Amino acid sequence: MARPPDYDVAVLGAGIVGASAAWHLARRGMRVVVIDASGPAAAASGASDGAVSVASKKPGVMARLANRSLAYTRRLAEAGGPLRGVFGDRPSYYLATSPAEEQALGDLVAKIAALGGPARVTADGAKAGPDGVGPSVTRCVALAGEGHMLGYAAVAAYLAQAGVDRLWPVTVEALEADDAGVTVSLTDRNLRVAKVVAALGTSSTALFPGLPVTPRTGQLVVTDRAPPGSLPGPLTAASYLVAKSASPGAPDKPPVVIDPLSTGQFLIGSSREEHGDCARTDFATVRRLAARAAEFWPALRARHVVRIFAGVRAAVSDGLPIVGPLTQSPRVVLATGFEGDGICLSGLMGREVAAMVAGEAVSAGAEADIAALSPARFSRREARAR
């Protein structure tokens, strides 16, 4: 009955997590096909600011995994690695303008110390920010060791070096797992594969309707070019750390991040909206972001907005990504729900997912944290392949 597999693994989703998984799988000698409904970096990976940040992660599992992934990503960027020239080192700054935000920065300093590197605090105080920070900033924490990696560039680099087959735009209609493999139903034909990695982000629920993944929109502003280097690294409002750690809701002051691009442009983000419409942008929201951003970095007032856009992040009900084999269909490994943390976590997650597909143990020391991401935690409403 079952024909021999066309591929060892089908990776569904050509975002940064899928691309990293594909590269790690191909490196193990597996025959891999990457399938996407539209193309590479078509959703959150292509709409992100590219910050590889540990500071912004929720304390606990996420901060530990992000820290491990940051260290691993730095290795992938060394000579001969797939991310050479894609990941770059840069300082990062976290700013407070109120006592509550100052308190959040205190928590940040403690969190970074507990993680023990590679990120470290290089300065802390009212004057610790880069030149040009606005006068209402009362405390700044400067970090070294974090970095920057544009999502679409990382996807392109992983795919170029993985030597995998690519299929897009192709929609996966259904997955059917049996004892010998998985049948991947495409619109016009079926593929037979031994295993599947589903890194589908916000599209996950189309194939796995039980997963508690919802799209969360963020609007961003792109400016024209200032002389490159006027801001050495991203400025993040401390309220962003609070927003990421607390349940969603609209804080009084938008949790803004100002990210300097290598072109001299700035990316100002982002809102967090529950409607999940990635085509929806509105002036009121971006005006509040812009006003807050200009408070932190007054030179922005001289820039022009060239583009406002929205992206969607795949948010999970309990705030943790979903990574691991399905209990009912262990040939299908999920890697989704990163909600804006995929850029930072993609390096490590690609490696761990490849280990799971190969039937090997995950990285020593990370077992418990990775187990916490297992889809089994939703087992009562098991996310079964349709």
Add this chain to the structure above:
Amino acid sequence: MAEPRVLIVGAGLAGLAAAVGLARAGFASLVVDQARAPGGAIHRQPLPGVAAHGLPAQRRRWQNLRAEVTAEGDRIEILCNHRFAGIDADGVALLTGERSRFIRPAAVILATGATERVVPVPGWTLPGVTTVGAIQTQLKTTGEPPAGRVLLAGSGPLLCAAAAELAAAGNPPVAIVEAGRPFRHAADALALPAGYLAEASAHLARLLLARVPIRCGMHLSRIDRHGDTLVARAEGGGRHLDFAVDRIGLHDGIRPNGYGAAGTTVPVALAGDAREALGARAALEDGRRAGAALAARLAGRPVPPDMSPALERERAAQQRLRRIHAHDLGARLVAIGDDTVLCRCENRTAGDLRALGGDPTDRELRLRGRFAMGRCQGRFCGEWVRRLQGDDPADAPLGAVRLPVRPLPLADLIDAGEPDEEN
């Protein structure tokens, strides 16, 4: 906030005609324009103290329209020196300028005219090389033609019209390089409406008098700068000519400038060249039509058809003009070398496009290619990227068109206040 009005963007022929059409049906409008004075591209008003330009018939057409606007009193407000940044998903429009503000219009009419096409050649981004329209703008606002030797190149009836205007202003171009062979299409030319023929004859008579050579069947293959001089090479028919000049105007027809018409909650309509590039005669007619049609839609009455016999005549005439100027655009594009800039906003070349390999998605063209990611969002390079990719038709935008419709000073966005504040 006052009762919502219709926002009309562009105070040229189409925009003001639309305002009159709306006012006569009982709807008030606010007409916003970036220029100092109404007029648009065709009736661009001279700076104070500079004599008015244009043929008497054209001036009368404009004065009549201004009188119709005046007769409507406070149903039409014109706001100059302000720019439309776009209308968002909540139906909030942003106007920037001396006093930036958010408004909630009942509907929007974009009467934003056309933009010029320029086929990219090596050197088209050099200082001293502009569109022919930019030379006309300089002439209309200052009354002065550009100094020194001027070369006009590309294709279309505007080349001869602008050359005649330059001749009338005392500095005829050294030559016109026209890619088509318009003088070989006598039958089509004679079938043009009388007004077109009269205008063309007047232009040609002036060019003849000023001894301006028209090199047909040739196009520029590159432009170089040697010191203060631009050297343009024209090729065609197996020969080439070099021109040493001070200023070059390029023009390969026009395309509608209807950006900003998507993604909102209120009706958005297009009028004039922004809807279909049919020229000045059609703009007046189409503005009236758009105003009346929107009024009907807002009042819940049946909407009249979007074409009239007069507009059909203009469309047929424009098609005839395109046939008269037809030439092998594909041959010009095939010759585009890897070092030719396609996107001047981000300085992206044909080589950058080709380096993306096989069949990039629109997303890859944007993210990895950086095409349509600059200040103009691909208004100018999009067609050439599409054509070099072999896409036909070539007018689909490279991905979604984003707010703002033009670069928006961040300070203006912040200073506009909250959208629903009284200001």
